[in-house]
Amino acid sequence: MRIKNEKDFWAGWMFLVAGIAFAWGAAENYNFGSSARPGPAYFPFGLGSLMAILGAFIILTSVTLQPDGDESIGPWPFRPAVTILGAVTAFGFAIPHIGMAIALPLLIGIGSLASGEFRVKEVIANSVVLTVSSWAIFIKGLGLIIPLWPDFLG
Amino acid sequence: MDLFNNLAMGFGVALSFQNLLYCLAGVFLGTLIGVLPGLGPVATIAMLLPSIYALEPTPALIMLAGIYYGSQYGGSTTAILINVPGESASVVTAIDGYAMARKGRAGPALAAAGLGSFFAGSVATLVVAAFAPPLTELAFKFGPAEYFSLMVLGLIGAVVLASGSLVKAVAMILLGLLLGQINTDVISGVPRYSFDIPELTDGINFVAIAMGVFGFGEIIMNLGRPAEDRVVFTKDVKGLWPTKQDFKDAFPAVLRGTALGSILGVLPGGGALLSSFAAYTLEKKSKGRPGEVPFGQGNIRGVAGPESANNAGAQTSFIPMLTLGIPPNAVMALMVGAMTIKGIQPGPQVMTSNPELFWGLIASMWVGNLMLIVLNLPLIGIWIKLLTVPYRFLFPAILSFCCIGLYTLNNNNFDVFMAVLFGVIGIIFYKLGCEPAPLLLGFILGPMMEENLRRALLLSRGDWTTFVTRPLSSALLIAALLMIVVVMLPAIRKQRNAAFKDAD
Numbered sequence: 116m117r118i119k120n121e122k123d124f125w126a127g128w129m130f131l132v133a134g135i136a137f138a139w140g141a142a143e144n145y146n147f148g149s150s151a152r153p154g155p156a157y158f159p160f161g162l163g164s165l166m167a168i169l170g171a172f173i174i175l176t177s178v179t180l181q182p183d184g185d186e187s188i189g190p191w192p193f194r195p196a197v198t199i200l201g202a203v204t205a206f207g208f209a210i211p212h213i214g215m216a217i218a219l220p221l222l223i224g225i226g227s228l229a230s231g232e233f234r235v236k237e238v239i240a241n242s243v244v245l246t247v248s249s250w251a252i253f254i255k256g257l258g259l260i261i262p263l264w265p266d267f268l269g
Numbered sequence: 270m271d272l273f274n275n276l277a278m279g280f281g282v283a284l285s286f287q288n289l290l291y292c293l294a295g296v297f298l299g300t301l302i303g304v305l306p307g308l309g310p311v312a313t314i315a316m317l318l319p320s321i322y323a324l325e326p327t328p329a330l331i332m333l334a335g336i337y338y339g340s341q342y343g344g345s346t347t348a349i350l351i352n353v354p355g356e357s358a359s360v361v362t363a364i365d366g367y368a369m370a371r372k373g374r375a376g377p378a379l380a381a382a383g384l385g386s387f388f389a390g391s392v393a394t395l396v397v398a399a400f401a402p403p404l405t406e407l408a409f410k411f412g413p414a415e416y417f418s419l420m421v422l423g424l425i426g427a428v429v430l431a432s433g434s435l436v437k438a439v440a441m442i443l444l445g446l447l448l449g450q451i452n453t454d455v456i457s458g459v460p461r462y463s464f465d466i467p468e469l470t471d472g473i474n475f476v477a478i479a480m481g482v483f484g485f486g487e488i489i490m491n492l493g494r495p496a497e498d499r500v501v502f503t504k505d506v507k508g509l510w511p512t513k514q515d516f517k518d519a520f521p522a523v524l525r526g527t528a529l530g531s532i533l534g535v536l537p538g539g540g541a542l543l544s545s546f547a548a549y550t551l552e553k554k555s556k557g558r559p560g561e562v563p564f565g566q567g568n569i570r571g572v573a574g575p576e577s578a579n580n581a582g583a584q585t586s587f588i589p590m591l592t593l594g595i596p597p598n599a600v601m602a603l604m605v606g607a608m609t610i611k612g613i614q615p616g617p618q619v620m621t622s623n624p625e626l627f628w629g630l631i632a633s634m635w636v637g638n639l640m641l642i643v644l645n646l647p648l649i650g651i652w653i654k655l656l657t658v659p660y661r662f663l664f665p666a667i668l669s670f671c672c673i674g675l676y677t678l679n680n681n682n683f684d685v686f687m688a689v690l691f692g693v694i695g696i697i698f699y700k701l702g703c704e705p706a707p708l709l710l711g712f713i714l715g716p717m718m719e720e721n722l723r724r725a726l727l728l729s730r731g732d733w734t735t736f737v738t739r740p741l742s743s744a745l746l747i748a749a750l751l752m753i754v755v756v757m758l759p760a761i762r763k764q765r766n767a768a769f770k771d772a773d
Contacts, residue, residue, distance in 0.1 A: 123437070126701040130440045137447045137462070145459055151731030155454035155461055158719040159447060166443040173436055188700050192493025196696055199489050199668070200689045206672045207685035215673070222672055223665040229492050230661040241662060245669045257323045259677045 120186040123177035130170030138163030195229040202226035213265040215254075219246045275628050276398055282629030283636050288331050291324070292633050295332035296640050299339020304347055304652045305663055310358075310541075311706070312487055313340040314603050315479035316667060318610075319674035326611040327626045331633040333607055334587075337600055338390070338634070341541060341583055342641050345382045345576055346652055350375060358541035358579040361549040365564060365571030372567050377511035381519045381569050382576040383646050389527040389577035390638035393584035396531045397591075398631050401620065404592040408617035411593075413724035414735050418745035420718045423595050425749040426536060428707050429756045438707050441698075445708035448473060449715020456723060468683040475606040477675060477684045478712060481691025482698065482705045484671045488664050489692065490699050511569070518561060519573035522552055526574040530581030535588050536597065544582030545575035584634055591627065592617055595714070599706040602713040 141156040148154025202225035209218035220242035227238045302313040321329035348359035349366035369378040428438035451462040452472035463469040530544035552574040594616030596602040620627045675684045729735035737743040
């Protein structure tokens with residue numbers, strides 16, 4: 116057996132596993148009820164089972180049908196993924212405690228590493244402009260409540 | 270005439286100083302973000318959601334609608350000038366629009382797109398105003414069974430008319446519906462799939478999904494691609510005004526595009542994207558004057574038709590959302606989400622319980638279109654400058670707005686972390702060729718669909734045949750079935766693939 120459509124093969128597994136997980140989770144933990152009185156497990160169990168069946172079908176076609184074009188997955192964008200999502204995570208941890216004035220430059224600084232061209236001066240300028248304008252738009256202009264400075268300062 | 274009274278009231282609301290200001294802010298921000306290559310309306314709206322948190326419902330929706338058609342307009346500018354469609358609905362505009370720009374006719378192309386869209390928008394506003402009330406009447410006759418069947422039809426329609434693998438798209442809908450099941454069951458009060466995380470008992474926030482998948486996911490995929498050469502063809506556009514011959518050529522195309530877009534926009538799964546593709550195909554098939562420029566080499570009809578159609582379609586897709594509370598596409602799903610944030614339950618009752626919001630929104634569509642003409646044609650120079658800003662300055666700005674928006678949603682960093690998770694999931698979707706828009710649609714419709722299914726079954730005492738014995742419900746289900754059958758037919762299947770390939 117050879118995988119003819121790599122994208123579909125793994126997508127099929129994703130749907131199959133997620134479908135089983137949802138259906139099993141529903142059946143295990145919640146009351147199924149009856150058709151006349153459907154319980155909380157009724158709908159998710161049905162959906163999960165259906166999705167698992169579709170997943171199995173997609174896997175099956177991915178090893179039998181030859182796709183028209185190139186359906187290989189290709190390289191994963193590890194570097195931008197780790198830097199961008201890492202930057203957002205750092206922002207998430209930082210914002211409630213040390214405030215936007217530091218969390219945003221942190222986000223922009225780490226995030227900018229994702230592009231091939233990291234220039235310190237540009238990133239600093241970008242951070243200043245974006246932090247000041249975010250303060251002006253969101254805190255001053257729209258009146259949203261966002262911590263601006265670290266806890267210990269204020 | 271009721272229609273005119275209603276519209277008059279709507280204009281009264283839309284023309285108030287405050288609402289004019291928000292409408293202008295919306296179309297301006299929408300154009301600003303929409304012009305950036307690779308950012309579609311879904312990402313744009315998701316990104317700009319925080320700007321409406323503090324607003325009243327009416328200005329909030331007026332502004333969001335403005336952002337929507339602003340981003341649409343911005344997308345066409347990008348398509349014409351640099352051949353990188355900002356959003357999928359302008360993919361076909363890029364074909365002839367960019368060819369025109371290369372021949373030094375960027376001005377007439379932009380003007381054709383702008384004026385065509387304005388005309389289409391004006392007609393579509395009237396269509397919305399005329400058809401919304403009767404549909405609302407009809408919606409009041411719907412019971413839970415009909416609603417359930419209607420949602421099935423809507424979801425099936427959304428995938429049948431989209432590009433790519435049908436089975437995968439259906440699976441994505443199911444995944445979306447399942448993600449919508451992570452909540453507290455409304456009937457029994459049992460928290461589901463929450464893993465004892467208190468934030469999850471309220472359900473995943475749709476903003477976290479939209480920003481994670483469409484915002485972060487897209488930034489990462491853009492950065493992962495080798496940098497493309499972005500050539501802005503026209504540093505300054507001269508001779509904006511089309512020639513007399515251009516007008517003669519473009520006008521019938523605008524009419525056809527407007528008609529087609531107005532109809533297709535209402536269909537489930539329709540809206541801007543489908544309308545522009547269909548209009549381009551129609552223009553290619555219909556006969557032009559002898560000796561006109563061939564399609565693909567800068568035919569003005571290839572710009573005017575699709576652009577009118579996508580604007581008309583964008584507006585009439587508000588009809589099912591406003592009257593039935595059922596979003597026909599991912600953008601409208603976001604609108605439904607935004608209405609819910611503002612405490613308005615979308616559905617037929619909106620027109621009677623919030624007439625000012627309803628008619629004000631419709632009237633603002635016309636006002637917004639007028640503003641867009643002013644904003645886009647004389648001020649085109651500003652947008653062109655924006656196109657030359659390198660991506661390394663743009664994506665940190667997008668990141669910042671997304672992060673602030675996520676945090677301020679509930680003043681809780683949980684949503685930020687959820688979006689990171691969905692960013693990862695989004696990359697997986699892109700790499701595995703799974704179109705994420707149906708997932709968002711399923712996610713928004715999930716809770717509504719479950720509630721209606723369970724209520725229908727309760728009423729019928731567990732008899733599933735209730736969905737086919739009630740005439741309206743069975744008609745809707747048959748329509749859904751027909752759609753699947755038709756798309757599966759080999760001849761149509763080939764054409765469908767060809768139609769979407771045309772654009773690449």
